[in-house]
Amino acid sequence: MTISFQIQQAIAAAFKELFEAEVSVDEIKLQPTRKDFEGSFTFVTFQFARMSRKNPEETGRVIGEYLKNNAPEVIADFNVVKGFLNLVIADSAWVKAFESMTEENYGFHAPKKEKVMVEYSSPNTNKPLHLGHLRNNFLGYSVSQILSAYGYNVTKVNLVNDRGIHICKSMLAYQKFGEGETPQSSGIKGDHLIGKYYVRFDQELKKEVSALTEQGMEEEQAKKEAPLMKEAQAMLKRWESGEDATVSLWKQMNDWVYEGFDATYKTMGVDFDHYYYESNTYLLGKDIVSEGIDKGVFYKKDDGSVWADLTEEGQDHKLVLRGDGTSVYITQDMGTADLKFKDFQVDKSIYVVGNEQDYHFDVLFKILGKLGRPYAKGMFHLSYGMVDLPSGKMKSREGTVVDADDLMQEMFDTAESHTKELGKIEGFTDVQAKELYRTLGLGALKYFLLKVDPKKRMLFNPEDSIQFQGNTGPFVQYTHARISAILRKAEQLGIDAHAKAFLNVNKLEKTEAELIQLLGEFPEKIKEAAEDYAPSVIAQYVYDVAKEYNRFYAEVSIFAEKDENALQFRVALSKAVASTIRKGMGLLGVDVPERM
């Protein structure tokens, strides 16, 4: 039983006995005591003064007395400042609570019945991944890890946007200017090769458009009238009709892209349980439109277009099918939602998509709710902010994107030069050293992107690249490496980290108690991160743990300790911290090294 739960129960009992008031354990909220005050947990009494019929300060004092007398094995002392009751925990209670934290699976929750689907990444197959995708992928992967640590059965899904006019643009440019170039012949990674032709299309189109505007045509008009654009449209029609030559070019180019993506995903350390392709799903959803008309959720205009009236929900009318009977984006999203549910019977469905689509998902979920879909209430749009550069927004056409492959490579290189500068790779083979650079570089990058609240826009400055000191991935990784060295030495000395000799310890250093208190928060932090879909909660937590351990490391000597029980305790504590760091970083998708 956790210390905080014991305290909550004791306070509930105090209310009953002292004030004849029923207060449930859930209502009794404890917070960690601020560092400036004596104690570990604080109970705020203001809102309970009504029940005690005493002022907040007196209420705190009376409860404090009660706890000290009735639960002396936990509460060693207390003090009251205004309405804040600060509780000092007995060292022996900390040690006892620590025992459960040494278990292998500590922190992870028992399996739940519910199934959750997390859709993330969802790239277009016409250009390589960039910095924005990195945030998306790291978020999606991390949230999946966190949800499964919380006990859900998680399915990771990638819905690939592999068709449409934008794909035809790069196909057309390749056909016109490619001269049979392939990834093999050019040595260019498949996704980058395709991206090159997407950019080329845009350049050529611009030429045509400016030629037309010089002849006096409006720019909007010129974009539609440009021959290249018309050709791309025609190509899309041929693709939709299944014309062999077009389809086989499409397949060929997509294969190159997938080869490139697979390499990038592998480097990123993310994966998927299932892929959906829009080329298979883009026609779905039309039957839902007719179903909606029957149910009175949609209505048909004279021109044949179909709309959803969302004015009651505080929104506008929304088109769900064009007048010519073809789909819009939301049509296929309705169909895909049904398909996902049919395939996996999920209870919750998380869409990791940028916040520029807030409105779209709001509408989608409302429509599915009105259609009476049972899964609608379990849908959630995990909306995240843009990653901005100091120069502003990234624009692929203007070449201001930070490419994912390039960025990761830079991080590896930076990790390498840092490590060499510090002279820390003696005894490493080349393979091990290279592995370390990847672990550190990727750790720095992932941690950097995940420590920020997903909802917020964030700034990425490539100039003063990502730090390796302070609140960073490598800082946490370094702490793990330090502990690993301790554990190796302990093993040599024959000290068993798994033994229970520490139970005899009844006097702790302050920083040791702090560490146990922090470790005690781990299950709660996983819960919080899972319920809020917020890896940043885990990142912040793991940082706090590492920070506290480094203080312990500096202040308390382990192997110079004479008392065998205390020595064994410090080794066991170190092991538990290392394990928590490893598990916590694992939830972020970050590996931790044994040495660095």
Add this chain to the structure above:
RNA sequence: GGUUCCGUAGCUCAACUGGAUAGAGCAACUGCCUUCUAAGCAGUAGGUUAAAGGUUCGAGUCCUUUCGGAAUCACCA
């Protein structure tokens, strides 16, 4: 223009969902390696939480207004 989100130290971010004197890291400045890894530790300095009102024991957090920024509002995806 409507809707939604955001504004916290010079910079990048926190703040347990309304709690104590708003905390970390970077950058700057002081100390600490013959000891378990200095990618570390300890410390100094840095704030009218964009502004003004309101709600209450108590507001960075909730409400109103103003200022500034972003996204979105397509028979695009």
